[in-house]
Amino acid sequence: MMGKTWSKPEQWLRPGLKIVGKWHQNEYVLKRKLGQGAIGTVYLCEMNGQLVALKMSEKNTSMTMEVNVLKSLEKARDHCLGPSLLDVDDWQPPHGPVLSFYVMEYIQGEPLRTFLQRNGTDWLGVFMLQLLDDLDKLHEAGWVCGDLKLENLLVTNTPPRIRWIDVGGTTKIGRAIKEYTEFYDRGYWGMGSRKAEPSYDLFAFAMVCIGLFYASTFERGKQQPEVLIRRRLHRVQTLRPFEACIMKAITGKYRSAKQMHQDISHVLQQMKAKKRDSSSSDAFLMEGAGMLLLAGGYYLLSLFIP
Amino acid sequence: MKKGTLKQILLITDGCSNKGEDPAATAALAREQGITVNVIGILEDDHSEEPDGLMEVENIALSGGGVSQLVYQQALSQTVQMVTKQAMTQTLQGFVNLELQQILGSDQTMEDLAPDKRGEIMEVVEDMGETCDLEVLVLVDTSASMHDKLPTVKEALIDLSISLNARIGRNRFCMLQFPGKRRDAEKILDWSPKFDAVSNSFPKLMSGGVTPTGPAIREAMHQFGRKSLLRSFGRNDGQDLEQA
Structure with missing residues (x-):
């Protein structure tokens, strides 16, 4: 069962392929492969003009565990960790066993x-x-x-x-x-x-x-x-x-x-303070020069206006 | 729910058996006694071995109800853990599937359930995997060809115990080497919660080309039996998850 890890069903997963979910009937068009991990392969797909990341694998149990995690993260969703979960489904390739997949927000970065x-x-x-x-x-x-x-x-x-x-x-x-x-x-x-x-x-x-x-x-x-x-x-x-x-x-x-x-953040504040210290003398000069310029301008203006 | 104890044999080898009974048949016997047999076949770094020589690896795991994986030395640590954990999940899922069949009818398995329901069941399986007690008997091939691989095997096993000991459930490890000095298989480490103890007494190599894999698995089965006779492993000893 699990021993035959070398016969991969990935031969079907080529760009242009239409993946229709067994349970929710959503349609995804495969664009390209984004990456491969220990558990599955992630593909860039399009669904109703929206780009999404779809992870596909024959390891149903591991996939289900990952989905569980994504779902619990969804509940505490005021952080930016992890992509949001859009769909969970199965796909029947032309031959061989059913594959599990789930669909996430595509994070482009x-x-x-x-x-x-x-x-x-x-x-x-x-x-x-x-x-x-x-x-x-x-x-x-x-x-x-x-x-x-x-x-x-x-x-x-x-x-x-x-x-x-x-x-x-x-x-x-x-x-x-x-x-x-x-x-x-x-x-x-x-x-x-x-x-x-x-x-x-x-x-x-x-x-x-x-x-x-x-x-x-x-x-x-x-x-x-x-x-x-x-x-x-x-x-x-x-x-x-x-x-x-x-x-x-x-x-x-x-x-x-x-x-x-x-x-x-304490270290960062200290770093900023240091930078300010080293540049504060310049700032003082600039400020002085600005004041002089302004004063000169007023003086000239007062000469022209009787 | 009562906690149970999972029993696993982890066979690490780099070649074919050539002495005694058929290891796949012995593995099937072990499975009958509630012991899962997992096999890791170590490949030569220079790709020199004949592929069918390692076919045996898959067959032993198949009839032992376990997981098998062929691997190069450098990935051994990760593979040993992956195989052990995968086998645990597989066994636990097997129990859950049995229960499900009793509830849903004989031809239903987890794959026939909608993803949502599957998720809930997997959470239960994961909980069991985290909390159940685990006994792993490591069976190391120490025939001459394993010479330069043993240090990596040792590292991988210590690493395995670090990983498993982070679980909530208890662990016991035991190790046999085969061939032994006088017998087909000899004990190097008696049941103990950690693998660090093995550092000093790691197996010495046996010269000669005998690889009695079958008899070694049989000896390994006896170790499980003997342990429960001689020493009690908490009050849950000898109970399998079927009773959970």
């Missing part, structure tokens, strides 16, 4: 790393706060992100907003993390359990920040993990102001995303 390369790292602080805010709301709702990683983070435009696009790893607080990626997993680094709790996400969040500045992820070695991660972090100039916060997240010192949010 740019990978975090390329966005920062194009628009400058000033945005980093903004996104950190946005993401921590979302994480906090998710945790408040009783869930943990689990598989938080760079590949799952997109920046949507106008105004730039960070979004997280894969809910596959989302786990109820207190349970075992469902899905993870080694680099972002504190269990892999020997720095904590795989129990779903806020600090698990914050570790992954810290690794996202560090991973952002390395072309490829690094592995554990002979060195003590904490020392290795600290060294890698210290090498990144842009992260220096946040170093203490990030290490606190790595070592599991934060109880909630809110605490980390506070620390990061």
Whole structure:
């Protein structure tokens, strides 16, 4: 049954294909493949002129679990984590077993790393706060992100907003993390359990920040993990102001995303204050010059008007 | 609802059996006793093996009611966890399907239900998977060809115990190697809640080309039986989920 994982029914799924749901009879026209994960493949589809993301898989049970997560996220929908769920259905291909699919909002965005390369790292602080805010709301709702990683983070435009696009790893607080990626997993680094709790996400969040500045992820070695991660972090100039916060997240010192949010926004305020200090003397000169100009103008004006 | 204990054998091998009974038949016996047999076949990194040599892997899992997967060494950790969890879900879903058939009629399965209903049932299955007790007996092939793979196997197993121990339910692990020094299979780790204990006593390699997979599975079955005779595993011992 499950043993035959190599006979994939994906040969049918080509651009132009019309997918009609078995239960709700909605019609989707397949445009192109967006990506492939452990559980299924995501396609860009069109439904009544609207672009949507459709995930299809033969692993019915895993798909149902993902839908359950999306549904519960829907209930606590004042955060921007995860796409919204539009439809859940089955599809019967010309041959073979029935496939499950679900349809989500299509989040069109740019990978975090390329966005920062194009628009400058000033945005980093903004996104950190946005993401921590979302994480906090998710945790408040009783869930943990689990598989938080760079590949799952997109920046949507106008105004730039960070979004997280894969809910596959989302786990109820207190349970075992469902899905993870080694680099972002504190269990892999020997720095904590795989129990779903806020600090698990914050570790992954810290690794996202560090991973952002390395072309490829690094592995554990002979060195003590904490020392290795600290060294890698210290090498990144842009992260220096946040170093203490990030290490606190790595070592599991934060109880909630809110605490980390506070620390990061504090750092950002200090950074702004510093910038203001260094530019305030210039501002003073400019202001003086402006006043002189105005005064001169009035003086000249008074000469012409008798 | 009473908690039950899931029993699994996880066979890790890189080749064909060549001694003793047919492993697929033994796996079918294990299944009869409520033990699921999962198999992971490790592929050579240089793609040198003959594909039909590993056909056995799929057959053993099929008759053992479990999950099988062929994998290259570097993906072993993830695969071991995926296979274990998938098999748990599959077994639990099997129980739920049986219950459903009693309620809905004999030809109904979960796939015949509308997605909404399916979701509710899966939530129950997921709850059971999180809270049930689990016993995994790992059966490691230590014939000569496994030489350079054993360190990866060890890492993967420690990682598996990290993952499973994050669950609410309790876990017990046991490990046998085959072939053993004097017998077809020998115990390296007795039932214990963690795999870290295995670090020191990880199997030494046995030279020679004997791979008694069938007899090893039989020995593994005995370990489940013996344990419940010698030592009690809480008050729920010996009860399967069928009674849940």
